[in-house]
Amino acid sequence: MGRLVIVSNRVASITPGKASTGGLAVGIGDVLGKAGGLWFGWNGETSPHAPEQVQVTEHGNITLATIGLSRKDYEQYYLGFSNNVLWPAFHYRSDLIRYHRDEYEGYQRANLWLAEKLFPLLKPDDTIWVHDYHLIPMAAALRAMGVKNKIGFFLHIPFPTQPILTCIPPSSELLRALSHYDLVGFQTPSDRQAFVDCLTRESGARKLDEDNLQMEDRVVRSGVYPISVYPDEIEDQAHTAASRRHLRRLRQSLLDRKLIISVDRLDYSKGQFERFRAFEKLMEIQPSHRSALSMVQIAPLSRSDIKTYQKIRHDLEGEAGRINGRFGDIDYTPIRYINRNYERSTLMAFFRGAQVGAVTPLRDGMNLVAKEYVAAQHRDDPGVLVLSRFAGAAAEFDGALLVNPYDTLGMAEAMHRALTMPREERKERHASMLQQLKTNDLGAWWRRFLGDLGV
Numbered sequence: 001m002g003r004l005v006i007v008s009n010r011v012a013s014i015t016p017g018k019a020s021t022g023g024l025a026v027g028i029g030d031v032l033g034k035a036g037g038l039w040f041g042w043n044g045e046t047s048p049h050a051p052e053q054v055q056v057t058e059h060g061n062i063t064l065a066t067i068g069l070s071r072k073d074y075e076q077y078y079l080g081f082s083n084n085v086l087w088p089a090f091h092y093r094s095d096l097i098r099y100h101r102d103e104y105e106g107y108q109r110a111n112l113w114l115a116e117k118l119f120p121l122l123k124p125d126d127t128i129w130v131h132d133y134h135l136i137p138m139a140a141a142l143r144a145m146g147v148k149n150k151i152g153f154f155l156h157i158p159f160p161t162q163p164i165l166t167c168i169p170p171s172s173e174l175l176r177a178l179s180h181y182d183l184v185g186f187q188t189p190s191d192r193q194a195f196v197d198c199l200t201r202e203s204g205a206r207k208l209d210e211d212n213l214q215m216e217d218r219v220v221r222s223g224v225y226p227i228s229v230y231p232d233e234i235e236d237q238a239h240t241a242a243s244r245r246h247l248r249r250l251r252q253s254l255l256d257r258k259l260i261i262s263v264d265r266l267d268y269s270k271g272q273f274e275r276f277r278a279f280e281k282l283m284e285i286q287p288s289h290r291s292a293l294s295m296v297q298i299a300p301l302s303r304s305d306i307k308t309y310q311k312i313r314h315d316l317e318g319e320a321g322r323i324n325g326r327f328g329d330i331d332y333t334p335i336r337y338i339n340r341n342y343e344r345s346t347l348m349a350f351f352r353g354a355q356v357g358a359v360t361p362l363r364d365g366m367n368l369v370a371k372e373y374v375a376a377q378h379r380d381d382p383g384v385l386v387l388s389r390f391a392g393a394a395a396e397f398d399g400a401l402l403v404n405p406y407d408t409l410g411m412a413e414a415m416h417r418a419l420t421m422p423r424e425e426r427k428e429r430h431a432s433m434l435q436q437l438k439t440n441d442l443g444a445w446w447r448r449f450l451g452d453l454g455v
């Protein structure tokens with residue numbers, strides 16, 4: 001096999017154990033750690049003008065090649081079209097789409113510019129794997145430069161159905177851009193189905209068989225590759241000495257109270273606001289939980305330059321304060337709301353210490369936290385996963401208590417059921433989810449994708 005070249009908007013830290021929030025970073029870190037290769041993308045910095053030079057650094061078998069963005073590209077490509085149009089639309093929030101044609105042009109321009117910077121680093125037998133919605137036009141840009149290598153694309157977030165996708169004014173161009181990849185991968189069967197429907201109905205593609213579509217002179221293959229975790233590794237991480245210390249601190253601070261934990265980037269798609277409301281409802285309908293239950297919400301800040309993200313932050317701070325004011329006491333804080341990052345092993349230990357993992361996004365591609373929570377549990381006394389039916393993980397986990405995050409009372413009832421579930425039922429549910437994680441781990445995700453790409 002030739003070299004693997006990964007292209008993603010954000011290139012994360014590859015220091016083992018170091019926190020980097022976002023499922024993409026966790027997944028790519030693993031592929032490259034095991035297979036080696038080059039990781040190309042944005043270094044997270046901006047400057048008044050686009051930098052000329054790509055910075056290349058070697059880390060064992062991984063080469064990182066990163067570059068800054070000009071302020072204009074950051075605003076138009078990253079904040080604008082990627083996160084004010086594609087992100088809300090792909091998460092079924094057409095009400096939050098803010099489309100400006102110049103930002104779409106900026107998105108195209110930045111993709112072309114990134115492709116030009118990547119081009120000189122490529123070798124003829126490289127396999128190129130592009131990740132996520134920021135870089136949909138990357139294959140077409142590389143093909144126009146004469147790149148003949150295999151190019152695959154994986155979408156980490158949901159793919160919307162036709163009525164939502166077509167709210168995006170240049171939706172046909174996006175579909176056409178996706179058809180330049182040799183393989184397009186999705187998290188769930190319904191995401192893939194939505195893509196196939198859109199490409200056939202909107203772009204005139206013809207279905208050749210289950211996996212392949214004919215689009216003009218190109219054959220586009222698509223597949224389902226649910227991203228995952230390594231359950232054994234997570235169990236070990238939850239056990240290390242340092243995490244045991246953190247867990248002790250958490251337990252001491254809780255006294256004997258039960259704990260519901262939630263960990264997700266501060267993002268309107270994650271349903272944190274609705275979750276706080278459900279926690280409040282639980283306190284109302286089951287007074288026995290008052291003073292006997294805490295919720296920890298860890299929510300690292302994300303995309304803070306975007307108004308909708310500033311608003312959700314403001315709203316959540318208000319809700320946490322209000323609910324704590326209503327049910328708290330001098331020695332009791334019902335909701336602990338935290339914006340900081342933790343080391344991975346610490347986070348896994350927190351998961352192990354919580355009787356309930358509440359993972360209730362309004363819409364989510366996969367949600368690795370759901371899988372991490374399950375993997376971190378004690379097999380003989382596991383906690384219960386309360387999971388949104390709109391998370392990709394719901395397609396795999398029959399042992400979770402599935403909820404609709406728009407149903408506040410239903411979520412409160414599910415939290416109560418989870419908190420009072422007999423041990424035998426908890427063990428049964430956990431065992432079936434753990435089995436699923438072992439069958440489809442993180443290695444299976446990238447090996448199957450690269451195998452289908454023909455590597």
Ligand code: ADP
Pocket residue numbers: 019020021022023024026263264265298299300339340341342343344347366367368369370372
């Ligand atoms: P997304 O990719 O949308 O952010 P996922 O749930 O798929 O959502 O992935 C989030 C990843 O980031 C998980 O691996 C999770 O453990 C990690 N993470 C989230 N919050 C923190 C935090 N505060 N500190 C460290 N890691 C975090």
Ligand code: F6P
Pocket residue numbers: 010021022023024025132156157302303365
């Ligand atoms: O999985 C969704 C995702 O967009 C990833 O691509 C990314 O790692 C994460 O969310 C964090 O987002 P951002 O790179 O905008 O900080």
